[in-house]
Amino acid sequence: MKIKEIETSRINEVDFTNLEFGAVFTDHMFSCDYINGEWVNPEIIPYQPISVSPASRVFHYGQACFEGMKAYKDINNKIWLFRPDENYKRIIKSSLRLAMPEFPENLFFEGLNNLLKLDSDWIKPGLGNSLYIRPFIFATEGSINATEANQYKFMIICAPASSYYSGEVRVKIEKSFSRAAKGGVGYAKAAGNYAAQFYPTTLAKNEGFQQIIWTDSSNHEYIEEAGTMNLFFRIGNKLITAPTSDSILDGVTRKSLIQIAKDQGIEVEVRPIKVEELIDAAKNNTLVEIFGSGTAVVVLPIKGFGYENSKYELIQKENSWAIMFKNILNNIQYNLIEDPYNWTVEV
Ligand SMILES: Cc1ncc(COP(=O)(O)O)c(C=O)c1O
Structure with a gap:
């Protein structure tokens, strides 16, 4: 897996005491492409905009699914995931229903673990603090034929999160x-x-x-x-x-x-x-x-x-x-x- 690290972290620009859910992302992201029937180019790169064709089928037919999971840091600075195998199984279930290829389990966990290790400073210890992890897959093939695509991108991005308080619901x-x-x-x-x-x-x-x-x-x-x-x-x-x-x-x-x-x-x-x-x-x-x-x-x-x-x-x-x-x-x-x-x- 190719890993390209950021030159300067953005972490000092972030006010961790005042986080809007899902609005700030960590320094890196994981990405992998599905081309010619194979998942290729797994890489971790600095978090940045991506470039895809305006004809990508995700924009026209909504061929996309995602997951939501969290990493937590304990008082000894160890990082923990909660039942991540369940999220993996569910993204496969979602992918199959949307006629998308299965993302391989070993790549999912290798990408996730490498990403979390690289961005571990973004996970703050303390009850209520966590890192929200968003794996997702979407159709990138640049052709608006209304059938399932032949090209996809799998990505993982991560957003630091603090205790959720929504008032009375x-x-x-x-x-x-x-x-x-x-x-x-x-x-x-x-x-x-x-x-x-x-x-x-x-x-x-x-x-x-x-x-x-x-x-x-x-x-x-x-x-x-x-x-x-x-x-x-x-x-x-x-x-x-x-x-x-x-x-x-x-x-x-x-x-x-x-x-x-x-x-x-x-x-x-x-x-x-x-x-x-x-x-x-x-x-x-x-x-x-x-x-x-x-x-x-x-x-x-x-x-x-x-x-x-x-x-x-x-x-x-x-x-x-x-x-x-x-x-x-x-x-x-x-x-x-x-x-x-x-x-x-x-x-
Ligand atoms: C529609 C829907 N129902 C239920 C849940 C709760 O699922 P989980 O406990 O796996 O987060 C979610 C969030 O993931 C959801 O999007």
Whole structure:
């Protein structure tokens, strides 16, 4: 692998105490091309603009997918990844659905490890600090024939991130728009899935909500997930989450929380959950908590939700499961406790 290092780091220009999520990138990036049926030219070079044809199929047909993962630094300055094999498996799943070639596992991890070692100063120790890692693949072939491309680029870029605080989050249960349909690409981290959410999310924001809870595209009867989070509901003394499907992303945080909850002796139900059930639970005060799970937020408590013309508020509980799960996950991710699951991988 070719490695070309920067001459002068930009790190001193960055205010790590005031980071906007995903807006500042580290000194280097990893890149690899798919040409004539082979992945070639793996290299790490200074972070910089790239040059591609305006006819690249990604711009016309959206042939692109990505991943989101994080690296954490512990108090001994060791760097840890959290279940990176799951992100690798998922980018392959996404690539296949979008008719893109599989990126080789050895190159993925070699590129990632070299990049993290080179940019390790950008990962700050301390709870809440991390490096958000964005691997992505897109079609570069310069021909607008509406078929899958023959040329692609795989890249990894990294953005330092600090503790995510979004204020109080209220969500709208969506009844008109859909994020993903049966048989579609909802389970893939396809770029277009996110573009499709922006407009309905803006409408929801105008109504005073921060995010949308998506429901099934057939009848808007069952709860699916949020924009970039899977969802959990604490009803009575049970934790309920929807099963993954072809319209729901199989979140790494979600599957980790299910495992942790079970090991905490919590009764977990992975089953379809109707909007109606949620409304009933809110009305009869058995709905105790709602929270989202995802790499960016880890666990995000949701304060209230809107459905049709009604708004529902959740009463803050002292022994919040969301906070408990966030602490346990953080302790594992930052190597503050022994990882009983072998989820963390040292770089
Ligand atoms: C649509 C969607 N659902 C759920 C998630 C949460 O997945 P993970 O826990 O792997 O970050 C994400 C973020 O990656 C997402 O984009």
